[in-house]
Amino acid sequence: MKYFIITLFLGFSAMLQAQNTLSGIVTDKNNQPIKGVSVYASELHKGTATDENGKYTFTNLPNGNLKLTFTFVGFGTQNKTINSLQKENTLDVILEETIFQMDEVIVSTAFNKIQSQNVMKVEHESIKELQRKGTATLIEGLATIPGVSQVSTGTSIGKPVIRGLSGNRVLVYSQGVRMENQQFGDEHGLGLNDSGIESVEVIKGPASLLYGSDALGGVLYFNPEKFADANTFKANFNQKLFSNTLGSNSSLGLKTSTDNWKFLARGSYNTHSDYKIANGDRVTNTRYNETDFKTGIGYSNAKFSSVLRYNYNKLDLGIPEEGIADQTTSKETGYPRQGVFNHLLSLNNVFFFEKSKLDVDLGYIANDRSEFVDSNVAGLHMKLKTFNYDAKYHLPKIGKVESIFGIQGMHQTNTNSGEEYLIPDATTNDFGVFGTANYEWGSNVLQGGLRFDNRQITTQEHGTAGEEGYFKAVDKSFDSFNASLGYKTNLAEDLTLRLNVASGFRAPNLAELTSNGVHEGTNRYERGNSDLKTEQNVQTDVNLEYKNSHFEFFANGFYNHINNYIYTSPTGEMIDENAVFDYIQNNAKLYGGEIGLHFHPHPLDWLHFETSFETVTGKKQNGDFLPLIPANNWNNTIRTEFKIKNWLEDGFATLNFSSTFNQNNVSGFETKSNEYILVNLGFGGKVKFGKTAFDINLNGNNLLDKSYIAHLSRLKNDGIPNIGRNIVFGVNFNL
Known part of the structure; x- marks a missing residue:
């Protein structure tokens, strides 16, 4: 502090x-x-x-x-x-x-360029647009972005997947600092609520140059809610109702600003019953409750800008283990369940000099995670405390060259207070230094950079040698050099080409280095390996984009080679009726991409047609397929925009067909998945009655009540389908 x-x-x-x-x-x-x-x-x-x-x-x-x-x-x-x-x-x-999407300023990349000037292709989506799709959680909304999907446990737990990589290979940033919430666990969700978030930016590919370890597969960068305009006061209330889970999501926000000072606060509460599948049964103990509070205070003048933000998030999650058993609409979680408390404190400072500036971001995250098996006494209780620092100096511009020099670091401690240990007590220290430069001439941009990182992991011995739950002491140091090079040019007036080559790395996490026991939720005995090496990858990306006033087209392709890819492999042994899995390494490769278009025919200014296709293939060096690779998906949307006299403005109606194909490319212990098509409808706009105005949206997701099992659902092995028809109604008042 x-x-x-x-x-x-x-x-x-x-x-x-x-x-x-x-x-x-x-x-x-x-x-x-x-x-x-x-x-x-x-x-x-x-x-x-x-x-x-x-x-x-x-x-x-x-x-x-x-x-x-x-x-x-x-x-x-x-x-x-x-x-x-x-x-x-x-x-x-x-x-x-x-009639097309705005050219947004991209915050997650080094030089904060607008997308048309950016060397990297970054997906930018406002939370408002994601919410208009009627999704129940933040991660569900993210999974509608081409190249992004989720590993899910029911409707309450979702982990982002970017082009086939997930867990500790995808880094999440919120309020300008990296989220640390034990994301290695299969049943450890994102721990973020969409209330109080303005937008999300998705970097698909290694971003270690800017973010260090764990950005091997990509970055999700959440931009917090903006402060009110100067000398104004605003109040906002929104309510969403969900038919399938009998759920409710309520949020109230207040914010005000002067010329120099600004303040905001937002509280929300989210509660859901067990979700219902297509035949009408409910999946037992998939209910959950979430409380979220965000606040911020800022000051800016001619020399300095500072913003202090705080986010408190409390999750009460049921863990489904019985499948379809007791039928109830109760929202009180049963056993086993999780209790998660997350505190995120961030301080962003910008110092303005005559021809340069200094950005300093400080972050503190306290993650308190408990698992309750059959009573209110926690069998597993982990406390993860993380302090982050990030300083970037934007040097004076020399001709057409912009450059940045930066340092980053992290100090992290994990402590256990329950009887069960998933990972031992440990301390992790990161330090990184990097430099990057951007050269722009005409419609051409060249950007490159270099970085060095060190991660030091020290763990404490626990338990009795030779028995389950024994963790030997580990003291390991991991170093990595990384580089990136990107080029953007306009091949024609409306045609843009981007080429990027970047390396990334990920140091082994505590679970991979030290596991020794049954990992709850996976029903398998996992053994870590303290000799694991750093994962190191090189990815090549190409992006071709065409855009005029009535037609947009994009094509993204990538090839990702990973040395020392870490994964679990069955040994054939059994311990206490649980199959034994060891953490091992092998070189791997992933390749694929996304392609899509957006057509707005003239003179039908009210009509839009959007389509996109995404695919990824992941293989080990020996030709076997990697686990947890999402199935190919083809998404089609017809959208209309309209106004009805003086009482409905910014009106929209959407018809969406989401086609997911068979996934037959599976690893040795995975099962194949069948294809399915989901039909979704949406309607909404701004309703005006005199001086009163409010936004509404009405969505019907999985409108035909299709019974299906997503390939990345963790309930798939038990044959439990995903959520059935869900009608979502939302209303938003600016008070």
Whole structure:
């Protein structure tokens, strides 16, 4: 905590006001002012809106460069950069009507470029758009993004999969810091609630240059809810109801800002009964309850910006072990169950200098995880405490070259207080140093970087040698050098090509190094291997993208070679009627990609057709298939947009067909999966009654009540289908 206080003090002591101001007028192509345009300076966490004359104003702006984003429904986003701010600055903007998605600023990459200027192809989705699909959880929504899927246990536990890699191979960032919540476990979910999250960015491929270990397969980067515009107060309430689980999700948020100070708070509660399959039966003990609270306070002036955020998340999860047994609509979890408490505290600071800046992110995460087998006495109780630091110095621009030098690190402790140990008490220390540069000329961008990392893992001996639950002491050090190189160019006016080659790494986790016992939920005896080596990969990506006013097309291809891929393999032995699995290593390769198009025919401005196909194949060096590889999927959506007189604006209706193919490429202990097609409907918009306005959405997911079993469902081996028909109704009030 002392690091937070020192950094906060240093930041607030640097408040010499430069008093730079910026103003301008936003109009359409007919020179008519547009009221209500959102103007946002992301680095300052500062926003405003245009008045009835289309005018906006910012004060107390820093020296140097300033990036602004102008957004308004029905118009294309404008991203502007003002170089070398003066005392008084003027910027007028003309917005043009558009029917395609906005060109978003990408926060998860090094230089925060808009997507059209970015060397890497990054998927950006707003949480609002994901929620419009009627999904019950955050991870369900993420699984609708091409190249992303989930390993699920019922509806309560979901783990993200990016192009066939999951668990510790996918790094999750929230509030600018890496999430650490024992993600190695098969039944350890994401631990994030979608309330209070603005959007998500998905990096598909190794991102170790920026994020270090565990970003071998990709990164999920969650952008938190924005603060209110300057000198405004906003209150928001939303409610969602779910027919299948008799579920409810309620959220209330408050936020206010002055020119310099800003504050927000949001609380939510999520509760669900056991989910129902197509024949009407409920899957016993898949119920769960979730409480989530997020708050933040920020300050910015001409020299400095600081944002302190806190997230508390409490999960009460049932663990399904009996399959379809007792039928109840109770929301009180039975045994076995999990209790998870997660505290996330983050501090983001940006120091502005004349021609450079320094970003400093500090994070503290306390994850408290318990498992209760048959009573309220926890058999398993793990406490994981993690302190993260990340400092990036953006050097002064030299000609057309931008460069960043950074250091990152982590100090982590795991302690056990229950009788059962999954992993031993341990300490992990990370340190990394990196440099990256971006060179842009015309429509071409070249970006590259180098990085070195060290991870030190020390564990304590526990138990009696030769018996189950014995953990020998381990003291290991893992080093890795990584590099990336990317190139982006416009082959034609509307045609973009991106080529990227990057390496990544992942140090073995505690479970892989030390396991010695029955892993609950897997019904197998797992033995770790303290001699495991670091996983190291090289991935090649190609992205081709065409976009004009009525047609979008993209094609992504990748080849990923991984040395020393870690996985469990059956030995043929049995211990106490449990099959024994050892952690071993083999070289592996994954390849595949995504392809899709979005067609908006003229003059049918209200009609959209979107289609995408995704595929991935994973093999070991000996030709055997890797486990947990998602089946191929073909997704088709017809969407209409409309307005009904003066009472429904921003209306939409969607018809979606999601076709999942047979998965016959399975590892030795997996079972094959059959194909299935799900039909989903959606309807919604902004309803207006006089001065009262609110958003609604009504979704019918798996509308035909199809009985199916997803390949990555952990209930598949028991023959338990996924969720049946689910009608979701949501309403959102801005109070």
